[in-house]
Amino acid sequence: MARIAHLSDIHFGANDPKIVAATEAWLIQQQPDLIIISGDFTQRARVNQFREASAYINRLRASGFKVLAIPGNHDVPLYDVVRRFAAPLDRYKRYISNDLCPWFENDEVAVLGINTARSLTIKDGRINREQLRLIHDRFASVDQRKTRILVTHHxxxxMPIGDGGELSEAVGRHDDAVKAVCEAKVHVALAGHFHRTYAESARKMVEKAGASLIIQAGTATSTRLRNEEPQSFNWLHVRHNNEIELQVVVWNGAAFQRGNHVQYDFDGKDWTSKKLADGQQPTPTSASAAAVAAVR
Incomplete structure (x- = not known):
């Protein structure tokens, strides 16, 4: 079994240091096999914000953790127009990672990160043709028994972004991206961006979407909350490519607590879910309820 912590949108520059420290304490206690951070390390891609984010990543690595990181749209300068177009991810590469499409593989999982942040799209994401080929090539030689995981920021x-049924824009080259994911037989697609927890079978979202389980992370440490969801991150137990447990770890104002605990099983066509009873529920507040309501 692989144990994976999936954090996103940590937004140094608009973060709560107390919550940052609490994520570190929780991770050290639980000892994940891999920590995934799916973008938006900073609020405005400023040097001091990247330095804080870098120190955070270095502390995790110094504790012995493997970290797979990809940039988000907030890691591209917004107001520094020259840098935005001339060297959009120069600071990210200097302080976080020079690898914009990182790869992790062990005996149980194969994980590919893809950079979807772009200068021109401001907040929206995009995948290019070279990245589509990379998805195919990276997963082509992976043992069929391993769980294939794709990580993007967007x-x-x-995705549902509110309680009124409104949907976000899909990533640029959406149709090509879905086709690539299908052909690569990706089992799990992890992302962030919207500061909202969500999980669903891709087949229930888009026709001909393939067999992926879509899992969104909320914001782990940012003070920029949406839809009254508190800070949270995902805790995954990946047993094999047709059985995955997801638990949302939720900030209750004083500490992180285990929230809803759901097992997803794949029957060869769709992912089905069932709630597990062994998870400790967070302190019952409307915010905590909102954070886990979409995980079902």
Missing amino acids: PLFA
């Missing part, structure tokens, strides 16, 4: 699909 979701590949249009």
